[in-house]
Amino acid sequence: MNSDVPKILRKIPGLGERKVDKELARAKLQEANGFYQAGTNAQGQERKELLRKAAASYIEAGKNWSSSSLEQDAHYMAAESYFFAEDYPKAEDYYVKLIKEYPRTRYQDRVDQRRMEIGNYWLQFPDKFYNVNWTDKTRPWNDTQNHGKRVLEKMLLDSPTGRLADDATMDIANTEFKRENWTEALDRYRDLISVYTDSPHQFDSHFLGAKSALLAYQGPQYSSEPLEQADKLLKQMVRQFQKQSSERKEPIAEMLAEVQYRQAERLYEEATYRNNKQEYAAAIVYCDRILDNYPDTPYAQKAQEIIDNAEGKPSVPTPYMHWMTYVFPTRDKVTPLLKPTEEEAAERQSLITRNRPKSPSNPLDPTTGDSQVRTAGSVEPVKR
Structure with a gap:
């Protein structure tokens, strides 16, 4: 079955179904290995051309034997060929395809390493989304830095407990810090602190997280949450990392003093x-x-x-x-300013009497006219 076609279209004759040809798949794989070996020994443009041919042969080999270990190897080697040919967008596509179709692949750690390198390389280009790339095959066609960020985020989704997950989180946080997105950077640093507790980036994430929180604070007229986060991170950092904190005593003391100053400022404004x-x-x-x-x-x-x-x-x-x-009346039971006259009192009483509802009669009371109880006096004697 052709894995390039969406599942909804695979049942269409001639489009989705593909005959499995194991011999052809093995032949294409052997051909691709030859191109790959020759490409690794070549230099310059010839190297790139041979590696691209190897990638095309690997892709063809995988198509001829889908859902097999050969296809898994072919996807990985196709991505590797594009990677060493410096065609990073295509390499990223096939790394993603490998992880998507084989979530428990044995190449997981190697794939994470390659995607980490691609993402960090793209993060170095802070171009705008409207800057179009027409010639450089090592970069996507636009918005290179955000593409690099998305590569690292996808890597975290595909392998949240991998060996490089904390490194990817730290790289994303540092990128947002450089872009002066203080709130986003603070969230990333907090994720690293809470999720990857044994990471070697713990101290740096505390320090830069507190710095981001102070820079995210907008003044006494706005929320105090960034100040509270900065105070919490600084105190936690001093308590947990005493050696590293002593080495950066002055900047930490400055941040603590700034937190106290800002908190006092909020109280003084109020x-x-x-x-x-x-x-x-x-x-x-x-x-x-x-x-x-x-x-x-x-x-x-x-x-x-x-x-x-x-x-x-x-x-x-x-x-x-x-x-x-004291002039206007209220609902409270207080003494009125002026007592009503006799005429006003009589008129009010007449209104109350006129509007008073008639008490309902008791049908069980024999003294009322509407009574339904028959007494001895009300029963006529029976004529015999």
Whole structure:
């Protein structure tokens, strides 16, 4: 069966069905091996041409004996031929095809290594998506860097527990860091920290993750989550990696100081907001938190000034024209401002009486007119 054709079209005569020819497949494989051996010994353009011929023969060999170990070997060797011919897009296609059709292939580690090299090579070209590549066969036709990122992401999906999974995650995170996508970089560093706990990149992911979090923070008017993440990563890094932390003592101390400064700034902004609204009790609460938790920041002195200025002032502001609240009636049971006159009281009582519903009669009560109970006085004597 022709594996190049989608499964939905394989039942069409002449398109999907393909006769298995083992002898032809072996012959094509032997021919491809000859081209491959000659290509590895050649140089320059001749080398590339021979390797491309080898790749075409490997592909033909796999088509003549589908769903076999020969096809698996042919896919791998076709990808290798394109790789050494520096035709990386086609090599990536056949590496993906090999992993897709043979998920438990014995070439998994080698394929991961090749895809890692291709992805890292493409990550070096930060060209725009509208820059079209017409001549360089080592790169895709556009958006090279994002193609490299997608290669590494596919590799992580195909082999999430492989030997190079943490390296691929770190490369993606570093690329996003260089592109100043701080939030995306922080997410990648956190993935590496939580998933690959025994990775040698743990310290660097903590350090760069904290740096990304601080750069992702947009100010006191926005979310405090990046600050919290930076504080968590820094404290965790100092606790777990004491030796490496001592070697980078100064930058770590600067980041810790920046975290404290930003957190104090957020509290001071809230205290200033409450103070401007004359909510002095709430402002003092935020100022006390600054004095207790961040006494070494410049905002500690400013917080003390707010507390001193609020001395003797009411806890909550007095509403403007508050006396108007006593003029308009409310639903609360309070004494009305003016007592109703006798005429108004009589009219109100008449309305209440007029609208009062009639109490329903009890059909079991013999004293009511609607009673259905027959008493001795109401029963007529029977005439005999």
